[in-house]
Amino acid sequence: MTTIEIHKLLSSVLEIEAMMIAAGAEIYRAEESARRVLEAYGMKQVDVYATTSNIIVSVETEDGAVKTHTRRVPQIATDIEKVHRLNDLVRRLSAAPIAMEAVSAEIDAVRQTPQYKTWVVTLFYGVIAAAFYLFFGGRHLVEFFASFGAGIVTGLLTFGLDKVKANKFLVKFLCAFCACMISFALKRVHCIDSVDYIIISNIMTLIPGIGLTNSLRDLFSGDSISGVLRLIEAALLALAIACGYIVTTFLFGGAV
Amino acid sequence: MEWRMLIEVLASFVGTLGFGYLFNIRGKKLLYAALGGMAAWALFLALGFWIESEVLRYFIVSLCSTVYAEILARRLKTPATTFCIINLIPLVPGGALYYTTTSALSGDLALFFPRLTNTVQLAVALSLGIVIVTAGCKLFLKKK
Numbered sequence: 001m002t003t004i005e006i007h008k009l010l011s012s013v014l015e016i017e018a019m020m021i022a023a024g025a026e027i028y029r030a031e032e033s034a035r036r037v038l039e040a041y042g043m044k045q046v047d048v049y050a051t052t053s054n055i056i057v058s059v060e061t062e063d064g065a066v067k068t069h070t071r072r073v074p075q076i077a078t079d080i081e082k083v084h085r086l087n088d089l090v091r092r093l094s095a096a097p098i099a100m101e102a103v104s105a106e107i108d109a110v111r112q113t114p115q116y117k118t119w120v121v122t123l124f125y126g127v128i129a130a131a132f133y134l135f136f137g138g139r140h141l142v143e144f145f146a147s148f149g150a151g152i153v154t155g156l157l158t159f160g161l162d163k164v165k166a167n168k169f170l171v172k173f174l175c176a177f178c179a180c181m182i183s184f185a186l187k188r189v190h191c192i193d194s195v196d197y198i199i200i201s202n203i204m205t206l207i208p209g210i211g212l213t214n215s216l217r218d219l220f221s222g223d224s225i226s227g228v229l230r231l232i233e234a235a236l237l238a239l240a241i242a243c244g245y246i247v248t249t250f251l252f253g254g255a256v
Numbered sequence: 257m258e259w260r261m262l263i264e265v266l267a268s269f270v271g272t273l274g275f276g277y278l279f280n281i282r283g284k285k286l287l288y289a290a291l292g293g294m295a296a297w298a299l300f301l302a303l304g305f306w307i308e309s310e311v312l313r314y315f316i317v318s319l320c321s322t323v324y325a326e327i328l329a330r331r332l333k334t335p336a337t338t339f340c341i342i343n344l345i346p347l348v349p350g351g352a353l354y355y356t357t358t359s360a361l362s363g364d365l366a367l368f369f370p371r372l373t374n375t376v377q378l379a380v381a382l383s384l385g386i387v388i389v390t391a392g393c394k395l396f397l398k399k400k
Binding site: 026029078079080081082083084088113114115124125127132134137196200201203207210216217220221245249 | 260263264267268270271273274275277278279280281282285333334335337338340341344345346348350351353354357358361383386387390391394
């Protein structure tokens, strides 16, 4: 392999790894994937270190030169289908290495992973809230639709704020705030009897469950730093949600 | 079998399916993930006939769900995270968390501490289940 090709290889592997972590894969999977691909391409002494925000890859080439690349991981946006495709790509690359141009084409193809349409996902924000309204024991028709409506608002808000790249803690806070405001306002005009189930079901769509699960899987796979980072992030997001609720109660004079 | 249980099980299916859309899970995997979430809650309810402790039931369901996730992941050649995240969504103690916050806000400490303990216990039970299975799978299925 020529030097340029090695740099291209490292760059591609980093791209795959960064996309994996950003789409919601565990750290050990990303590290393992990079190592397997690089070894398949004949690199000696492969060292990979990844956290949720940064990746370092260092290899020794056949003629003994050492090359190191590093990359900042973009903000995490869960996309399971992308993780699946990247995993698949890694599997194929480590089984049978292909030319660098072909690898770039494959990476581009993964970037084009289909997404559900915005309106479908927004609708499902409402459906989740409505389903969990029933799940937690709510049995009131008006409240059921209020819960659905609050879910839709949460979905729209999430999409809108993500588009302007708002801070994610702010997004969670505003979503929780709006959902709580809607239910408290309806309670104030006596449309509904209780705000509890509406709020709980809407909090379900906001809770950072994925961060928590991944944090645990990282922590107990030995990636302590990433695990702790994710845990802290999940805790802060939960706090932001709680703040949304607390601010609403104060605005309504504590009349729960 | 009460109506309440039937509604809860169906709602957990729909709710889990919804999360599948949020996380961009596609095709067959979406259905399996939603079925997993429904099965997890059905198991939780069924265990209620024999085991009273909610925490213990959370732990057992979490163990079973993660095993389900790991098996499916190997069958469908996809990362286990796909199902691991989704299956346990009906068990996320959202209600417990909410009631803890409300009692903290109203300054009702007699209610706050037991609720807080309960929420933490549920979360720990869930996590332990995930961790034990994940670690076990790594140990036994390393060479494949």
